[in-house]
Amino acid sequence: MRLSYPANVKIIQVPCTGRVDIIHLLNAIEDGADGVYVAGCLEGECHYISGNLKARRKVEYVQKTLKELGIEPERVAMYNLSSAQGARFAEIANEVVTKIKELGPTPVTNKKQNNAA
Amino acid sequence: MIVADRKSLEEILEMVEDCKKILIVGCKGCVTVCNVGGVKEVEILSSSLKIARKKAGIEIEIDMHTLERQCDNEYIEQIKETVNDYDAVVSMACGVGPQFLSEMYKDQKFFPALDTTFFGGATEHGVWEERCAGCGTCIIHKYDGLCPVARCAKSLLHGPCGGSSNSACEISKDTECVWDSIVRKKMEQGRLEDLLGVTEARDWRSARDGGPRRSIREELVQGNI
């Protein structure tokens, strides 16, 4: 199965989404990512019981933080899929990229907003 | 332990509005245990502030340092070399931290990043509840280990008041009526007579009403008190 997904998605592999911390997501935004999403196993099917559920809570925390800072919370998202769902993986990647493109580039640019022409 | 909540980013951002370089100081004591002011939370606050300032186009330089405790001068001293390199220092300790820092480093500004709330413990992961009011004269043994001073909304010594309903306090259905628990426990144990009669009014001098308090343990004091 050769499925393509957008080249502007950079994958960072972790053993379990339970390893993803709030600070990782924030650092991605801080360093200029237009968006970041976590792709975990299906709920109820975590090999470590609840890693993906914990990840979802952390994603929600970061969404709340972004909202507080006046940044679209949709730039951060959580998805659940199994490792057998290759097509779904590509679909999600496309969905996220479309969504982020709609939102436009990140406002975390260190350029005076007012000066942006 | 001492429990606290983090202030809103808006409030913290306002405090550091004029700063270009700050230090965030965490504390490995109570606030680490209640997940609000330890190494992790210092990183999160730092990143959040940087995001906000990048967005605003006014970058900020942030250093981080988490001390063993901020309620002990021995540890506060550890930042003496660098403390004055910053426009301001944000403390993520309870209310004690920024004060100990201010007292030692008189030329620096210290901002509190937390709202210190109460003495309590975690009743489940992520949930903390008040248990002690620090009134200075513990009487919980008279109430079967439950404190009416800290846990009754009116600090009644003769409860429950007329607002107690279905074991909940009149202020909210989500607030336990501690007096209901006290009475039920006494009844179950057949010791209702403990609650009969009138208890003397309290001497609040041992609480904060008597002025700021001080504890001295002479055997530990070196030199004159």
Add this chain to the structure above:
Amino acid sequence: MSELKSGSNLEKVLNAGHFAFTGECGPPKGANVEHLVEKFKFLKGNVDAVNITDNQTAVVRMSSMAASALMVQEGMEPNFQMVCRDRNRLAIMSDILGAYALGIRNMLCLSGDHQTFGNHPEAKNVHDIDSMQLIRLVKTMREGKFMNGDDIDVAPKMFIGAACNPFADPYEFRVHRLANKIEAGADFIQTQCIFNMEKFRDFMKKVVDMGLHEKCYILAGVTPMKNAGMANFMSKFVPGMDIPDDLIKRLKSVDKKDQSEEGIKFALEQVEEFKGMEGVAGVHMMAIEWEHMVPEIAKRAGVLPRPQV
């Protein structure tokens, strides 16, 4: 009967063995004396004493002591309510002395609704002492001593009242709490509004079994319902209220315009039953913002004219 403790009209009425009938009046949200005195008129001659509420439901109103003093000026007898929420022991004692100096002779000692209910939820509450300790304090002061044991130059001799809510939880403890209040020094008790008669009958049986009615006068609280909506609201939102569904159904069973009459009828039936209920020494009629109905209610309840003692 016994020697008078305060000499208040309410005390004399109860002491002479009459069935007492007290009313209630909330001071205005302002300094509108005219309106207050207007409300007094509905109560004058129809009740033995009038409770003047103290920032009830934690909503700021004219001070209960000032409104009580205005009532004294009108030749009526107030029952000065005091809550522990807003005063520490210094303010409590000085207010008791002040109230007595202004001619006030009855006091009702309360904890007070929590300030989160009111219109200044941001307020700091006091609760230096609680209602039980307040009752004890008023008694101590009547005996000529301050809380610290110092002598009082002219002791404030108050007739001491306390509240009792048999409908709050845990029910089994309520009669013991009442006993504590009597031991603390309560001369009379006014109960929370009673709607659940079955439960109140059971409660009074317990009171009589313990002999509490012989140590203290118990006045049963009655509030006439204006309509089914009020009953519904009180049932849902007022803590410690026990309003049986039957009563709500009864009010709903008549036309909206007749609901107030149905509410009054129920209240009158209650008064009739209390007159014959062992241990009940009178009725406390709380016609909330309905003072003008008190003359009619008193008349129909057959409690007029009020005894002159």
